[in-house]
Amino acid sequence: MENARRPEPSFSDHQALIGVRATERLRRKARLLAGRRVLHVNSTRQGGGVAEILSSLVPLMNEVGVEADWLVIEGTPEFFTFTKALHNALQGERLQLGQEGMLLHREVACANAGRAQLGSYDLVIVHDPQPLPLVELRRGERWVWWCHIDVSQPDPTAWAYMAPTVSEYDAAVFSLPEYAQVLAAPQRFIMPAIDPFSLINRELSRTETGVHLARYGIPTDLPLVVQVGRFDKWKDPQGVIEAYCAATARRPATLVLVGNTAADDPEGQEMYESVCAFSCERILVIGADDPLLVNALQRRAAVVLQKSLREGFGLTVSEAMWKGRAVIGGNVGGIRHQIVHDHTGFLAEDVEEAARHIADLLAQPDLRRTVGRRARERVRRRFLMTRLLEDWLDLMRELLADQPRRASAPPLARAS
Numbered sequence: 001m002e003n004a005r006r007p008e009p010s011f012s013d014h015q016a017l018i019g020v021r022a023t024e025r026l027r028r029k030a031r032l033l034a035g036r037r038v039l040h041v042n043s044t045r046q047g048g049g050v051a052e053i054l055s056s057l058v059p060l061m062n063e064v065g066v067e068a069d070w071l072v073i074e075g076t077p078e079f080f081t082f083t084k085a086l087h088n089a090l091q092g093e094r095l096q097l098g099q100e101g102m103l104l105h106r107e108v109a110c111a112n113a114g115r116a117q118l119g120s121y122d123l124v125i126v127h128d129p130q131p132l133p134l135v136e137l138r139r140g141e142r143w144v145w146w147c148h149i150d151v152s153q154p155d156p157t158a159w160a161y162m163a164p165t166v167s168e169y170d171a172a173v174f175s176l177p178e179y180a181q182v183l184a185a186p187q188r189f190i191m192p193a194i195d196p197f198s199l200i201n202r203e204l205s206r207t208e209t210g211v212h213l214a215r216y217g218i219p220t221d222l223p224l225v226v227q228v229g230r231f232d233k234w235k236d237p238q239g240v241i242e243a244y245c246a247a248t249a250r251r252p253a254t255l256v257l258v259g260n261t262a263a264d265d266p267e268g269q270e271m272y273e274s275v276c277a278f279s280c281e282r283i284l285v286i287g288a289d290d291p292l293l294v295n296a297l298q299r300r301a302a303v304v305l306q307k308s309l310r311e312g313f314g315l316t317v318s319e320a321m322w323k324g325r326a327v328i329g330g331n332v333g334g335i336r337h338q339i340v341h342d343h344t345g346f347l348a349e350d351v352e353e354a355a356r357h358i359a360d361l362l363a364q365p366d367l368r369r370t371v372g373r374r375a376r377e378r379v380r381r382r383f384l385m386t387r388l389l390e391d392w393l394d395l396m397r398e399l400l401a402d403q404p405r406r407a408s409a410p411p412l413a414r415a416s
Contacts, residue, residue, distance in 0.1 A: 011063045013197060014386045026386060029393040030064035036396065037067045037121045037406050041112075043083070043130035045072045046289055047260045048230055049192060049315040050127050050148050056195035056385050057392070064389070066396070071116050073131050079108040083130045084267055089158035090129065090149045091234060091310040097157055109133040122406050123396060126169075135168050141406070142399045146173045148192070150310045150333040151181065170399055175313045175334050188395055191337060192313045193388035194322060194379070200291035201319055204299055212296035216286055223253040223302035223362055228294050228319075231259045231272040231287070234310045236330070241278050242351045243307065247358035248282075256297060258286040298323045302368060303361045307354055311335050318383040321345065321375035326368045328357045338383065344375040 015023040040058060042050050054070055061068035075083075082101040089095035109131050118124070119139035126134060127146050135143045145166050151159070151174065159181065166172050167184035174180065177189050194201055204212075213220060225244055229235045237257055244255040257275060260268075276285045286293070298304060304320035306329045313334030320327050321344065329335035331347040339345035346361075348354035361368050 011060060014384070017196060017380060017384060018386050022386065026390055026393070027064065029390065029397070030066065033393060033396055033400070034065035035067065035405065036123070036400060038069070038123045038125065038396070039116060039121045040068065040070045040125050040127065041073060041116065041131045041134060042070075042127035043073055043075070043080070045070075049313065052194075052198075052200070052315055053192055053388070054127075056198055057388060060195075060385060060389050061392075064393075066393075069121075071112070073109065073112040074115075075108045075130070076104075079104055080130070086129045086158055086162075087149060088234075089155035090151050090162075092153045093155060095155045095158045097161055102161065106133040106136070110137055113137045120406055122400055122403055129162065132162065132165055135165065138168075142403055143169045144171045144173055144395070144399070145169045145185075146190075147179070148175060148312045150312045151179045152333070154181075171395070173395070176337060179312075190388065190391045190395070191334065191383070192315055193383045193385050194315055194318045195385040196322060198291065200295050201322055202295070204292075204295055209296035209300050212290075212293050213300060216284075216288070216293060218256060218284060218286075218297070219254055220300065222282075224297065224300055225253050225255045225303045225305065225358060225362075226297045226301040226320075227255075227257050227305040227307065228297065228316045229259050229306065229308075231268050231275060233267070233271060234308055235259075236307045236309050237271070237275045238278075239309075239351050239354070240305055240307050241275075241283060243305075243348075243354035243358060244283070246351070246355035247362065251359065251362050252282070253302065253362055254282050254284065256284045256286065256301075258288060258294060258297060260287060260289040294319075295323075298325055301325055302365075303328065303358050305354065305358075306330065306335060307348065308332055308335060314338070317345075318379050321372075322379045322383075324369075324372035324376045326361050326371040327375065328354055328361075338378070339375075340378065343371070344378045345371060 040054055044051055058068045058070045110133055121141050123142045125144045125146055128148055169185045171188055172185045173188045173190050175191055180187055227240050272287050279285045298320045304325045304327045306314050306317050308330040311333035317327055317329050317335055317338045327345040328348055329339050331349050339347055341347045346357040
């Protein structure tokens with residue numbers, strides 16, 4: 001597509017959004033870490049917020065002089081079934097932990113150690129539960145566990161299993177202070193952010209959005225109500241459909257649910273198929289890994305939903321706010337840190353409240369525009385990728401202050 005062929009943005013392109021002072025401040029901080037080697041480890045290269053963050057943060061780190069690599073671990077279906085259950089348990093679902101699953105978790109995670117080239121990095125950043133046990137094979141480098149999950153009320157059994165391993169890290173990073181846990185490791189709190197120049201966020205003309213919508217047969221004769229995200233029970237797709245039906249009984253609109261499944265989420269396909277059962281002329285369910293489609297939908301939507309029941313942060317909220325959309329989010333986790341209720345969007349406790357906000361926004365175009373303008377400015381000030389980069393530069397400087405520099409080694413899969 002035409003957009004995919006545009007030149008890749010550089011760090012200097014961010015200056016127009018954050019200003020000269022912020023840009024120079026970032027460059028000064030980066031120079032203090034020039035040549036430091038960092039490895040990010042997660043469990044999927046596409047699908048979900050972690051992959052979205054790393055696809056932008058890793059190249060940005062490299063551009064400012066930090067040598068960043070990204071390793072995606074390999075595992076068996078049984079491994080990912082166990083870690084998905086662990087993920088759900090960290091968000092409050094009850095879990096019966098078997099010895100076999102715990103052994104498999106460690107065996108598969110540690111089997112990736114050779115691919116990780118441990119010993120050649122200054123810092124290893126491990127994302128979420130899947131690669132967590134890798135720290136047991138540390139070779140003198142600093143280690144950080146970056147948790148992207150809502151762990152405000154974890155299942156006690158699951159947390160008791162994970163906490164000793166998390167405590168072996170030099171620091172644990174959570175999205176929000178309310179996710180803090182009892183740990184031996186120091187805890188830091190860094191909210192995620194979006195890349196304004198990624199395919200999912202870069203500017204698209206109205207003509208371009210129309211082309212992408214037409215490719216998927218999405219009608220534009222009525223206002224669009226949109227929710228984007230993995231097909232996951234925590235995103236409450238059924239609640240979205242119920243709220244849409246209640247809100248549009250008198251004022252028609254088209255609902256589009258679009259998302260994908262990821263290699264580390266064995267429940268995704270089953271959830272997608274269950275949501276597809278509700279498909280009809282005005283309820284479209286699209287399974288696609290197409291950032292330009294998401295971009296087009298968010299730009300053309302009258303209302304964007306993220307009606308999550310649990311949410312570590314919810315990058316799709318900031319993505320839609322950046323495009324000047326009025327967003328209705330579940331009053332949970334990171335969503336309530338992005339949306340200022342009744343000012344830059346709306347928070348909903350349940351289906352009925354979500355339906356009421358949908359109906360109000362469909363009926364009031366001026367309200368949508370006003371809320372959307374405020375939403376974009378909030379993202380510009382708080383949730384752009386340069387702020388996330390700066391937070392990590394600060395933490396890296398703290399952790400590596402007394403760490404000798406590593407000798408150079410061949411890169412893994414460095415994004416540049």
